[in-house]
Amino acid sequence: MESRYGIPTVGVHVHVFARLVESTVRTNGMPRARQAFVPAPMFNQPPAVLRGYVEGDDAVHGGPFMERVFGLLTKPLADEDLRGSGWDRSTPRLLEPDTEANLHELFRQNHWTDYLPIVLPTEERVEAMLAGTSRSPDEVVGKHRPTVGMEVWESTVEKVAVNAVMAGAAPEHFPVILALCSSGDTGRQSSMSSMGNMVVVNGPIRNEIGMNSGIGAMGPYNFANSAIGRAFGIASQNLQGGSVPGLSYGGSQGCNLSYNCCTFAENEERSPFQPYHVYRGHRPEESTVSVFYVWGSVWSEHLREHWHEKLVAMMSGLEPLEGALFVLDPIVAREFCAKGLDSQERIAEWVFENVRIPARRYWDHIMLNMVREQVEGGVEPWASLSQAEPDELVPLFQQFGVNVVVAGGETNGHFSIFQGAQMPPAFRSDPNVPLVAPIDPWR
């Protein structure tokens, strides 16, 4: 609004984003853009509280909020502010030589690790990692950013290899890590909602590199699962320009799933369903990786006598719009089949038909703003949902919001329902890449 339309504009933010705002305006070439700050929280506050924010002090700079707004709009600017400030930048290939201990400290200080020990990326180790792909070290792999609206960074094969070494990955894991970094997804989403990831690998490469889809698939019991997921997280934060609390990460509580992005292989051999990547239109012999964004989960064992009631209860507390991801042990997958729900589509239909909540609760939700435009534009199903009477029961999830993968070693009939889904293209750093990332081109 300022630079293109010439309108002096004050941006108002909650105070916890002060560092993020400062960084964002600087990298947008307008380092002293007009900003004023109110206290957090903004969500779920009554009008009187917000009036108090207006009449109170600026939550970052002090002094009356409105006095600051007037000052920002009427105080003459310096010439440099009228020009803005641009510059070209890059990152070097090599760091200054130093001792092992100092380099580990440097990596920690620069927020380049997950604060667990890393393997230092020497040229020799990076070269060994590069042997895991036929692709050239200087080829561009993908685009990266912590969330919508933030600047987009790029990576090359060599930069991804550096991060793969740091995470302790082996060269045979590298094609999967490259595919993840090409996916337009991030393992360090900055959302204040503290989402984490789930990474599901499909196809022949699962067994070629010894991934675990059986007992303990989602736990710390397999080299490939652990290293690939950790590499995706570390690579994401470094390739996208950081993931630092208050600066480039806003998750209020954070998410423990982020340590290795909950990475596992689907148990295709024991699943009665088609593999997830086939469900998404890939051939069985293709190897792929799919990134989900997830929050917490609820779990149970077996579909018992009152399974219908139980499933509805398990799901009814989830948030609409965020999707539901079923991770089923093969035993439970077969139990779903025995109930007639013998495909991902049928499970999704069942959820659509049976898991319903009152419309008043459906719309009493933080993510309402995400579909406001669709509601007002008459886009279905949102438009009809918005017309429902408060007590009318409406589907908590549309069919497309429900996904199913199979993992587990059949020691019992365990299943988890995660809140989460794959990120829609518009929210990914590259909306043109496929939802399910092919691995084979990165071999």
Place this chain on the structure above:
Amino acid sequence: MGVATTTERKLTVLDPRGYPPKVDARGMAPALETLQGKKLFLVDIGFENSNTFMAQLHGWFEDHEPGIQTEVVRWRDQHNPDPELCERVAAEGDAAIIGVGT
């Protein structure tokens, strides 16, 4: 002791960061001499409660600065540009307050 020698030795390692984009300079719009008699757009960016905040801001201007005209408008989608709205603000307004970033 061999380990001590290794520990003291200097290593060369690679920088793990990706490549950031070039930063293009963006000039700010000149300040106004006064807001009196001007039209100020209060732009609700669309996050939860931003509309309520802008309504309160609108009320504050009515109570305290009746000489400043304000109008609350809504950004179409908080994750994308809204050129139509920007054009309208530029054509009809003198300044804007946009928020709330949250």
Place this chain on the structure above:
Amino acid sequence: MATAVGQKLTVLNPEGYPPKVDATGMAPALETLQGKRLFLVDVGFENSNNFMAQLQGWFAEHEPGIRTEVVRMRDQHQPDPELYGRIAAEGDAAIIGVGT
């Protein structure tokens, strides 16, 4: 770096200390089960009782000369000396399960 990678290091073993394994002798086998009494011990996990009931049914149908009795272990995670004492006094052999 080549030297460091190739160099042999001496490091400490991270494992904890396991307990001593005491020898536990098995009970001698019976010459025959015919005319003997077999306790079918339901250890208490879900469906163990149903499994033992099915097992008892099998014995009734196929081996009527072998007497069986289904008993329930008090707590599947703790020893049940009273039950063991009873089985020792009244029985000749036992089948216990189901470990699940």
